Amino acid sequence: MKLSADLQAFAARIGHEFEQPELLLRALTHASISTPTRPDNQRLEFLGDRVLGLVMAEALLAADGTATEGQLAPRYNALVRKETCAAVAHAAGVGEVLKLGRSEMMSGGRRKEALLGDAIEAVIAAVYLDAGFEAARAMVLRLWDARIGAVAEDARDAKTALQEWAQARGMPPPAYSETEREGPDHQPVFTVEVRLASGQSERARAGSKRQAEQAAAKALLARVEGTDD
Template identity: 45%
Template sequence: MSRKRDNLGQFETSIGYVFADRSLLELALTHVSAASGVRARLDSYQRLEFLGDHVLGLAVSAMLYRAFPDAEEGELSQRLADLVRKEACAEVALAWQVGPHIRLGPGEIQTGGRRKAAILANICESVIGAVFIDGGYGPAEQFIEQHWSGRMLKPVNPVRDAKSALQEWAQARGLPPPVYRVTDRVGPDHSPRFTIQVELPGLPTVESGGRSKRLAEQSAAEEFLIRQGVIRAPSDA
């Protein structure tokens, strides 16, 4: 057996899944920088990452539905967004010790690609996609439960960045990123006040204000999350 296959076997042991088609695992670990030619993106993990992202969302949603029978939709949505966010996926990939197994181009290797959170998160999702193709939904769901069940039972993280939280919430529901629009600006140049409207398809818009565009966007995102029941209003906390 070659050293490459030995290494892949070690990684399979680490993640608790043995592939029937080892080539799927190899593809899941291949960054676009390590591929070449006109098919570079097709010969990288990107398609598997797309698939794994959606399989993860479905499996974690089902886990939450079963684990929290008294939770309302808003709480389930907040928990889902917290569990499938890119940072969480990167943490799972780190626990797998996937770094040495990632196939990277020379440039990514030199810039520390094996430790980049974005790449680690993508690899996590691509491995899930590979498990789904290799074994079907049942094994993929079991695989996700194995690596997410402990995280699922932790308390929901408080919202520190409302815009990021709203974007993660929207992503978990298959929606595009929120759109923020300035609807009003009043006051002198040295002390303006902005009113921002946040929009998501199929949902009523929300407006809020602040003394800068950034603060107004954060306020609008927070009001949107409160209205949807994802977080509580400060007076209700």
């Protein structure tokens, strides 16, 4: 088969010329439009997640020869979590070429974090199956390059860091509550409050509840850590 012009352009953006172009088409096919003769990308996403993990682990070891496992693990998690995968997918233009069913398209599927993150992992698997590990590794390093170089010394997610801060002081885990939801169903905006047993709290707004929780936790962590100084 021959790739359409938009898929050829996408392949050029990620820097890989496919010997088996059907693999790329499958990687970009969501379950909402799959058929018995046109499988979706879920199996590829499963494989791509593992390939990504190995590449990131290798890259982190190479980048810092003195880091302990305790330092490497949060950096690794920051690089492979769904939010990061979705951001990489967005930068590569995955949303523009995703194959979606009409209902998924109408509900904003091209912008959904979960769909974008799954699709970029499926693309990694497609490259791996098409040309082997080295080709997949090279593509991942190109797409993740800036993020690998900038990953924080302590890249724990904010919710984990805030919970550890609270537990170290004998407090129960922080409590999260959704205080407001605005916008249409296909593009909601959530407001979430996080509160400590000590009474300190922060709020944040984002396009997903998970992102809002992370943002609120980050804001509260910055405030309470400032009181430790």
